Amino acid sequence: MLLLLSIGYTNTRNDMYYKFTQLCSYLKEKRVDAAIVESAVGQVNYIKCILKDTEENITFFNECKEFFYAYASNIIYEFISSEYEEKIIKKIVKDSYYYLENKEKTEIIKRCNSLMSGSGTFIAGGLISSISCKNSVIKKIQDYLDNNQEINIEGFVRFRLKNIMSELNVIVDKVVEDYVLEREYSEFIKLLKYFVDIQESKYEIVNIFIKDDSKYQITNEDDLDITDEFFEDFGLDTSGNMSHREDILISALITSSPLKIVIHGFENINFKESIDTLINIFGDRMILCSGCDKCKELVGLFM
Incomplete structure (x- = not known):
C-alpha cells in the first residue's frame, strides 16, 4: 500500500473524513484503487489516504495527482477556516471592537465568516482581502503538500500561517467599516422619513x-x-x-x-x-x- 496523504488534527468532527471519502470515491471512478482510513493516537485524529500499490494504480494516480492534492488542499483549508479563522475573527472583534453591542458583534462575526466562505455580499476591499487571504492559505497548503505526505494541521497553522492574524484584521476592519456606514445610512433615512411625514405636502x-x-x-x-x-x-x-x-x-x-x-x-x-x-x-x-x-x-x- 502507498501512503498518499496523512492529516493529523485535534478535533472530533468528521467533516474532513466525509469529504476525503468523496474524493476517494471519485478516484475509484477513475480506476484508481484509493481508500481512506481514520485512526486516533491520544487526542490527535488521523485521516490517511492510501493507494493500492500496483503499477497500474500508480500510473492512473499520477494522472490524477494534481487534482488530488488541489482538492485535498481545499478540504484542509475549509477545516482551517472553520476551526481557526472563525476563532481568530471572534477574538479580533472582541478585542478591537469591544465597545459595540453584543448583537452588533454577532452580526459582524457572521458577515466576516460569510465573506470568508464566499457566500457574503460584496464589500469594497473586503471581498478582495478575503479572496487574497483564502488564496494565500491554500497556496501555502499546496506548497507544503508538494514536499510532504503528512501534515499536522495545528502545527501547520501555528508555524506556517503566522500572518493570518494581520490578514483577518484587514477583513474585519473592512466589514466593520461597511456595517457602520450601513447603520449610519439607515439612521439617516429614518430621519428623512420622519421629516417627510411631518412636512405639509406642497403637491398632491x-x-x-x-x-x-x-x-x-x-x-x-x-x-x-x-x-x-x-x-x-x-x-x-x-x-x-x-x-x-x-x-x-x-x-x-x-x-x-x-x-x-x-x-x-x-x-x-x-x-x-x-x-x-x-x-x-x-x-x-x-x-x-x-x-x-x-x-x-x-x-x-x-x-
Whole structure:
C-alpha cells in the first residue's frame, strides 16, 4: 500500500473524513484503487489516504495527482477556516471592537465568516482581502503538500500561517467599516422619513419625466409644467448642465414632500441608487411608471 496523504488534527468532527471519502470515491471512478482510513493516537485524529500499490494504480494516480492534492488542499483549508479563522475573527472583534453591542458583534462575526466562505455580499476591499487571504492559505497548503505526505494541521497553522492574524484584521476592519456606514445610512433615512411625514405636502402628485441624459421635466397633478418652480430654491440648471442633479432632485422632493411621486422614463435613469434612496424615504408614495401615454408624449419633448 502507498501512503498518499496523512492529516493529523485535534478535533472530533468528521467533516474532513466525509469529504476525503468523496474524493476517494471519485478516484475509484477513475480506476484508481484509493481508500481512506481514520485512526486516533491520544487526542490527535488521523485521516490517511492510501493507494493500492500496483503499477497500474500508480500510473492512473499520477494522472490524477494534481487534482488530488488541489482538492485535498481545499478540504484542509475549509477545516482551517472553520476551526481557526472563525476563532481568530471572534477574538479580533472582541478585542478591537469591544465597545459595540453584543448583537452588533454577532452580526459582524457572521458577515466576516460569510465573506470568508464566499457566500457574503460584496464589500469594497473586503471581498478582495478575503479572496487574497483564502488564496494565500491554500497556496501555502499546496506548497507544503508538494514536499510532504503528512501534515499536522495545528502545527501547520501555528508555524506556517503566522500572518493570518494581520490578514483577518484587514477583513474585519473592512466589514466593520461597511456595517457602520450601513447603520449610519439607515439612521439617516429614518430621519428623512420622519421629516417627510411631518412636512405639509406642497403637491398632491409630482410627475418626473427623465430622458437618458437625466434632464428633468416636472408636472403636477393638473399636468402643468412646474419644473422651474420645483427647483427654484436649489438653483438647478434645467438644461441639464449642472452636476449632482440627482442630489438636488432628492432635496427638492424632500422639501416639497408630495403625496405621490411618479417617475416616468425609468429605463433612462442612470442614478439607480438615488431612486433606491427615494423609495426608502417615501415608501408607497413612490411609483415607477412602466410606460404610459404621458411617457411617450412628454419624454419625447426632450428629443
